[in-house]
Amino acid sequence: MPYITPLLPAYPEVFLLVMVCVILVVDLFLSDDHRIVTYALTQLALAGALVLTYVTASAEPVTTFSGMFVDDLMSDVLKLLTYIGVATMLVYSRAYIAARGLYRGEFFVLVLFATLGMMVMISASHLLTLYLGLELLSLSLYSMVALQRDSPVATEAAMKYFVLGALASGMLLYGMSMLYGATGTLGIAQLADTIFYGGARDVVLVFALVFIVAGLGFKIGAVPFHMWVPDVYHGAPTAVTLFIGSAPKLAAFAFIMRLLVQGLGAEQLVGEWQQMLIVMAVLSLAIGNVTAIAQTNLKRMLAYSTIGHMGYLLLGILSGNLTGYGAGMFYVVVYVLMNLGTFGMILLLSRSGFEAENLEDFKGLNQRSPWYAFLMLLLMFSMAGVPPTVGFYAKLTVLQAVINAGYVWLAVVAVLFSLVGAFYYLRLVRLMYFDAPADTAPIAPRGDFRILISLNGLAVLLFGILPEPLLALCLYSIQVSL
Amino acid sequence: MTFSEFVFYFFAAILVLSALGVITSRNPVHAALLLVLAFCTSAAIWMLLQAEFLAITLVLVYVGAVMVLFLFVVMMLDINMARLREGFWSYLPLGGLVAALLVAEMVIVLGGRYAGFHDMPGPPPLPAGYSNTKELGRLVYTEYVYPFEIAAVILLVAIVSAIALTLRRRKESKYIDPARQVAARASERVRIVKMPVEKKEQE
Numbered sequence: 214m215p216y217i218t219p220l221l222p223a224y225p226e227v228f229l230l231v232m233v234c235v236i237l238v239v240d241l242f243l244s245d246d247h248r249i250v251t252y253a254l255t256q257l258a259l260a261g262a263l264v265l266t267y268v269t270a271s272a273e274p275v276t277t278f279s280g281m282f283v284d285d286l287m288s289d290v291l292k293l294l295t296y297i298g299v300a301t302m303l304v305y306s307r308a309y310i311a312a313r314g315l316y317r318g319e320f321f322v323l324v325l326f327a328t329l330g331m332m333v334m335i336s337a338s339h340l341l342t343l344y345l346g347l348e349l350l351s352l353s354l355y356s357m358v359a360l361q362r363d364s365p366v367a368t369e370a371a372m373k374y375f376v377l378g379a380l381a382s383g384m385l386l387y388g389m390s391m392l393y394g395a396t397g398t399l400g401i402a403q404l405a406d407t408i409f410y411g412g413a414r415d416v417v418l419v420f421a422l423v424f425i426v427a428g429l430g431f432k433i434g435a436v437p438f439h440m441w442v443p444d445v446y447h448g449a450p451t452a453v454t455l456f457i458g459s460a461p462k463l464a465a466f467a468f469i470m471r472l473l474v475q476g477l478g479a480e481q482l483v484g485e486w487q488q489m490l491i492v493m494a495v496l497s498l499a500i501g502n503v504t505a506i507a508q509t510n511l512k513r514m515l516a517y518s519t520i521g522h523m524g525y526l527l528l529g530i531l532s533g534n535l536t537g538y539g540a541g542m543f544y545v546v547v548y549v550l551m552n553l554g555t556f557g558m559i560l561l562l563s564r565s566g567f568e569a570e571n572l573e574d575f576k577g578l579n580q581r582s583p584w585y586a587f588l589m590l591l592l593m594f595s596m597a598g599v600p601p602t603v604g605f606y607a608k609l610t611v612l613q614a615v616i617n618a619g620y621v622w623l624a625v626v627a628v629l630f631s632l633v634g635a636f637y638y639l640r641l642v643r644l645m646y647f648d649a650p651a652d653t654a655p656i657a658p659r660g661d662f663r664i665l666i667s668l669n670g671l672a673v674l675l676f677g678i679l680p681e682p683l684l685a686l687c688l689y690s691i692q693v694s695l
Numbered sequence: 696m697t698f699s700e701f702v703f704y705f706f707a708a709i710l711v712l713s714a715l716g717v718i719t720s721r722n723p724v725h726a727a728l729l730l731v732l733a734f735c736t737s738a739a740i741w742m743l744l745q746a747e748f749l750a751i752t753l754v755l756v757y758v759g760a761v762m763v764l765f766l767f768v769v770m771m772l773d774i775n776m777a778r779l780r781e782g783f784w785s786y787l788p789l790g791g792l793v794a795a796l797l798v799a800e801m802v803i804v805l806g807g808r809y810a811g812f813h814d815m816p817g818p819p820p821l822p823a824g825y826s827n828t829k830e831l832g833r834l835v836y837t838e839y840v841y842p843f844e845i846a847a848v849i850l851l852v853a854i855v856s857a858i859a860l861t862l863r864r865r866k867e868s869k870y871i872d873p874a875r876q877v878a879a880r881a882s883e884r885v886r887i888v889k890m891p892v893e894k895k896e897q898e
Contacts, residue, residue: 223841230848237855278841319859326852333845345845352849356856362863420804 222275222284225265225292226332232258233325240318248316252307255321256300259328263296272693276338280400283338287470287542287694290686291335291463298460298549299328304665305557306452308658312565313450315360323360324456327353331464337471340389340399347385347432350464351378354457358449370448377431377441385428391421392476401476408479419485422477426489429472433465435523436496446516451563451570454512455556458519459549462526466545469530474538475695483533490531491623497524498627502634511559512570514637515552518596521634522548528627529611535695537614539688546687547595547607547676554592554669561585561658561666569652575641577650585656586645588670595673597638598631603676610684703743710736723769731762745818748827 220227236258240251266289274285303324310316330353333346355378359371389399395413396404407413430438446454473486501521508514526548529541562569562578569575579586595604608631612624658666676683696704713736716729734757741750835843 279838281839281841317859319855322855323852323859326848326855329848339842341839341842342845345842345849349845349849349852352852352856356852356860359856359860362860416804420801 219277222269222277223282223336224269225262226329226336228265229258229262229325229329229332232261233322233329236318236325237322240322243318248318251318251321252303255303255325258325259296259300259303262328262332263293266292266296274694280402281339281342282336284336285694286690288336288467290690291467291542292332294546294549295328295331295335295460295463298463298553299324299456301553301557301665301669302452302456302459304661305553305560306455308662309452309560309563310450312563313361315450315452320357320360323353323357327357327456328460331460334464335467337468338401338475340392340401340404340472340476343401343468343471344382344386344389346464347468348382350461351382351432354453354461357453357456358445360453361450364448364450366448367450370445373441373448374445381428381431381438383428384424384431388421388424388428391417391424395421401471404476405478408477408482415481418477418482422482422485423489425472425477426486426493429465429469430493432468433462433523433526434520435493435527436500436520437493439497439500439520442520443513443516446519447510447513447570451512451556451559451568455553455560458515458552458556462545462549462552466526466542470538470691470695473530487531487533490527491620494524494527494531495623495626497521497527498630502630505634506637508637509572510570511572511575511641514572515555518634518637519552521630524630525608525611525627528615528623532614532618532620534614534618535692536688537611537618538695539684539691540610540614542687542691543684544607544611546683547603550669550672550676551592551595551604554588554666554673555596557662557666557669558585558589558592561656561662562652564654567654572641572644573651576644576648576652578645580650581653582656584667588666589645590642591670591673593638593642595677597635599635601674601677603673603680606677606680606684699743703740706736706739706743710740724766727762727766727769730765731758734758734762745821746827748831 232254236251236254239254240248243250269284270286270289271284272286274283276283303321307316310320327350330346330349330351333342333349335346337343337346355371355375358374359368361367392404393399395417396407398404398407408418427438431441434442445457449457477483477486497520501517501519501524505514505517505521508517522544526541526544529537529544531537532540559569562574575589578589591602595602598604598608608627612627615624615627710733713729713732717726717733720726720729734753738750738753741753
């Protein structure tokens, strides 16, 4: 029996994998002075994948590889944003990693492998591929955190990340194996069908759900599974922190959509995971925002703020309707945009032998460089949710979805905690504008860095004034994909 | 209770006990050996599911290769167990309570009522000439080719990161480069340092 698999929808993945192997080999023959070739090839690989994804995009979902791979509009949009996020991260971190001895072929190869893992997760329609994609991403991230092997903080962070990540994977796998036991299938569509027609006992499904939600909570860093987030964000080299905090969140969103919404979205189960997500969301909003106030280290503060933002993401998803999922997607995209910019600013102020990771390092930035202070002001306003920046609209759409789903009290709680959150974002603005600079080293980034970070900061403002196209894209892609 | 149920419970009990032993035993070598026992019993349970190939691979690869290597490493390293186990007793009451609660809840949910043999039936009996290995080989290269490839990529990541994290030039190593030794010229071998003459102190 001939067995033909249409490869076309998976061209971006195939292309990226081939490019990674090419880069891996080419890098061996390069001396340290010519490492720029590896960098250029990495950017080229991302650009090629972007073009291929754009060309093969279609509104109709297409499956291939015996139904294990799906190419729908949601996956296309998320993948395109992933490439952009990763490419931006590479531009921002180039000078930083060069100053710390990380400007090596392995760094770029691991970044691309992680990107491939995200693409696999985004396009997975089978529990097996979902899990393998997650492992591909996580393994690359663990070793990227540990890459700075002479730094004790980084090694400790990598160890914690690895052990807790392995625990989370174990939980997720246990939940998946219970699902398989109850339904006899691993395909997400078949899973949904079996559950819909009552082919499995609810008790076992809910039992599996508990483990799956706990595993997911670990991976996105939602309270009470957040212990690793501050240590990893703090300990990892800032370039890697930027990477962990940006594109993988898009993949995590896709993971939740595929598993919870598409796979376990049957009527009787939605109520169950809604309850679990409500608890996680409220705790994340509370602990993330309140603990961030006490931090003096900017990376740790942003780690807690990430926990708070993940609470918002969960709010969007737990609304349990298309608008809510669309709002969640919009939120995560905006979050990645803001996070890229903020960590980009930390990279901008860092130099060889100096990490601008404390709040004091941003003192008097306005006197040192009004333009960068303004960009940081925009980013902080957006994080806090001050209009007219895009962060405001992201929060607003999520809150609307939550209220439409009938959880007014949740919206009230979320607003109260974002008020608490506004305090520590605005504290940084105060330090930048009203304090005397403690550090007077000149800020002179490369041209590409300067242009990109300016665009990034202005995008926060631009999407805030015109949020419609991006929001509509998110809503539409969710609508045609589910 | 049928015979296969008896076999299942027998091996499952050994598996759970040996797994408990792995995490509680004081001696790392004992822990590793108990892990071997755990692998062997889980191989037996897989055999009950008619997955002979997987069962044999588990014994061959994990017990035969991985665990032997692991034992070797454990014996070579001088691990200070006393330090590793610090705080074990102080955390035990709370941890034990949580674990006991978790187990009790899981027993209630997964007891025979909801997740018994009836709800999760085993695979149907297979004909005599059925080859597990052949079926597995066919599926891995056709239906499951995509996850199979990703698994291969994961192994590649493991190789790349293992090398990136461990391979480095140690500063204290007495590394010699034969090419440089051969290419050395006489003028580079000995360097005569001129120093001002110093008078010896008068006694």
